[in-house]
Amino acid sequence: MSIKLMKSLCVGALLAVSGLGVASVASASEDGGHKMEHQKWGFNGMFGTYDADAMARGYQVYREVCASCHALEHLSFRHLGDKGGPFYNPEFPNPSDNPDVKAFAQDWSVPDIDQDNGDPIDRPGIPADKFPAIFPNAIAAAASNGGAVPPDLSLITKARTGGADYVYALLTGYHEAPHDVDMAEGTHYNTMFPGNQIKMAPPLFDGLVEYAARTVPGEHGGEAHTIAAPEATAEQMARDVVEFLTWAGDPKMEVRKKLGFATFLYLFIFSLLLFATYKQVWKGVKH
Numbered sequence: 001m002s003i004k005l006m007k008s009l010c011v012g013a014l015l016a017v018s019g020l021g022v023a024s025v026a027s028a029s030e031d032g033g034h035k036m037e038h039q040k041w042g043f044n045g046m047f048g049t050y051d052a053d054a055m056a057r058g059y060q061v062y063r064e065v066c067a068s069c070h071a072l073e074h075l076s077f078r079h080l081g082d083k084g085g086p087f088y089n090p091e092f093p094n095p096s097d098n099p100d101v102k103a104f105a106q107d108w109s110v111p112d113i114d115q116d117n118g119d120p121i122d123r124p125g126i127p128a129d130k131f132p133a134i135f136p137n138a139i140a141a142a143a144s145n146g147g148a149v150p151p152d153l154s155l156i157t158k159a160r161t162g163g164a165d166y167v168y169a170l171l172t173g174y175h176e177a178p179h180d181v182d183m184a185e186g187t188h189y190n191t192m193f194p195g196n197q198i199k200m201a202p203p204l205f206d207g208l209v210e211y212a213a214r215t216v217p218g219e220h221g222g223e224a225h226t227i228a229a230p231e232a233t234a235e236q237m238a239r240d241v242v243e244f245l246t247w248a249g250d251p252k253m254e255v256r257k258k259l260g261f262a263t264f265l266y267l268f269i270f271s272l273l274l275f276a277t278y279k280q281v282w283k284g285v286k287h
């Protein structure tokens with residue numbers, strides 16, 4: 001193999017490694033040109049992780065507020081108890097055995113079929129069920145919401161430019177309409193929504209849900225501990241529900257980032273070894 005070829009192989013490997021880093025930084029800072037404030041989220045960046053307490057509170061906000069209009073069709077109840085999810089409990093590696101997950105599932109009514117006569121029935125949910133649809137169809141959803149269909153929220157932070165920042169800015173973006181703006185009937189002024197007129201009434205206001213202190217099981221068999229609840233301001237609820245929805249849209253993010261970093265490290269060490277080998281092989285050869 002010629003020295004030139006060896007050199008370009010080494011440079012290529014190094015470029016590939018550094019390219020990975022650059023790509024992840026670029027996608028994290030992209031906001032599609034929208035003017036929305038960047039929030040500090042623990043899940044951003046190369047080592048980002050979700051905050052389980054914020055997700056648990058966010059689930060409460062979803063359940064008590066958003067779920068009267070928005071579905072979460074891509075999620076099953078048992079996902080709430082997956083490793084990395086809001087209600088993971090190391091005592092119950094199988095989330096279907098997790099008592100919290102069972103209780104949450106039971107709290108929902110899920111459509112099914114009577115096994116004796118085939119009639120459509122509603123029964124309490126079980127962990128294996130998917131989150132049920134809120135409206136029977138899009139026409140019914142639109143009819144109940146002034147003509148607009150509340151979108152499914154399972155992938156909403158992926159489906160909108162700006163992701164988590166956009167959804168947070170939308171939820172906290174309601175204001176009095178300026179005097180020179182003619183508002184269409186049934187719409188609400190929102191600085192973030194395209195066109196500023198949204199058919200979703202402001203869903204959050206201070207004190208809407210009651211956050212309770214939460215007892216979480218200790219990691220690796222450690223002591224359970226209690227986490228105090230923050231004040232349920234509209235901003236806090238918006239942050240928490242966005243944390244929950246971001247996880248719902250990308251539950252494997254933490255695993256992916258860990259794997260990405262391990263790959264990065266592997267390629268980096270590999271390229272150093274390659275370079276050292278090249279130096280060793282050609283030591284003392286005049287070139």
Ligand code: HEC
Pocket residue numbers: 061062065066067068069070145148149150151156160167170171193197198199200201203204241
């Ligand atoms: C009373 C029903 C109702 C409730 C409660 C509600 N929404 Fe909505 N939401 C809607 C409707 C209707 C739309 C569609 C609005 C439109 O297109 O004008 C919508 C749209 C949205 C959108 C999409 C906006 C876009 O860019 O298209 C998001 C995100 C959203 N809601 C999040 C939430 C969250 C989070 C909650 C709970 C905190 C919530 N909503 C509570 C009815 C509701």
